[in-house]
Amino acid sequence: MTVRPALLAILLLTGCAGSPGDGERAVAEAVEPSLRAAAAAAEANRDYKGAVQHLGTIHLRRPEDRGITVALARNLRYGGQPQAAADVIQTLLPRFPADADLLIELGKDYLAADRLALARRTLDQALAAAPERWDAHAAMAVVLDTQGLGDEARAAYARALALSPDNPPVMNNLALSLALAGRLDEAVTLMTRAADLPAATTQIRQNLALLLALKGDSAQAEKLARHDLPPDMARSNIEILRALAAAAGRQ
Incomplete structure (x- = not known):
């Protein structure tokens, strides 16, 4: 195919309008919504490896995005890599030490990794930061049950259900x-x-x-x-x- 001179001039001008870095950023920003949608679809279909790939690509560009960090860790945990999930959260937690989403996910990661003492300590911090979070109470209840503290666990489940009634x-x-x-x-x-x-x-x-x-x-x-x-x-x-x-x- 022959490129007409006028079209070639437009292409050259477009290419020179910014640095290569600007072009790469523009492409990345254009692709990001598709990556987010693909990650959500993969997680919904329990394709956790696929979700991790999509979220990992976004995370490389947005390492301080707490939502993406939590989603990446969650899918690593679902995919059987709880320690890798905890490591992802730890990259961001020092900057946001009282962020309930980060703390709750980290507590779940430690629980999945059978690091119960760390899970309980982390979820205590989450509950101190956000006592109204039913998911923090529910995760703490699982930790307590796993530690053999059934009465305390059932009290924590009751608190979770008070905050989120009829939660299956x-x-x-x-x-x-x-x-x-x-x-x-x-x-x-x-x-x-x-x-x-x-x-x-x-x-x-x-x-x-x-x-x-x-x-x-x-x-x-x-x-x-x-x-x-x-x-x-x-x-x-x-x-x-x-x-x-x-x-x-x-x-």
């Missing part, structure tokens, strides 16, 4: 905590409520199936297993649920 993930975790404490009837009641909410996930319904099996109700447990799972997985889970229900009946 928090209700799920509280129900499991109640079951671990031997309060199976309360656990089933609460998990049933969580499973009936529009935002309930497959995991919550399958946790309800587990609790029902532990209670000896194998029929309802099997019904839930068949509701969400592919046939092969459902059959495998049903065998486990039947064994649990039988054991519960013997007890």
Whole structure:
């Protein structure tokens, strides 16, 4: 293809209007909305590696963007790299030591990395900075449950639910905590409520199936297993649920 002189002149003038750095910045700024959208879509589809790639590209340009930093750390954690997630947060936390979003994500990263003392200390700082954050209370509750402090954990779950009523993930975790404490009837009641909410996930319904099996109700447990799972997985889970229900009946 022949480039006409007038068009060549326009291209040359455009190229000379700014430095190469200006052009690179303009391209990066034009591409960034697409990267953000691609990252959000990847996270929604549980493609955490893809989300990390997109967010990492933005983070290189905007290392002080707290929203991008938290999103990058979250997807690293979801993708099984909690220590890398914590390292990302630590790059920014010294500049914003009381930022609740950074502290809560860091607490979750430490929890996922099984660094419970650090997780608890970090979430204490988050709650001091933002006591109204239900997600900080909920994360602290998981830490306390993991440390074997069930009563304190259930109090923290209750605070989270007071701030965010009918929150399915928090209700799920509280129900499991109640079951671990031997309060199976309360656990089933609460998990049933969580499973009936529009935002309930497959995991919550399958946790309800587990609790029902532990209670000896194998029929309802099997019904839930068949509701969400592919046939092969459902059959495998049903065998486990039947064994649990039988054991519960013997007890």
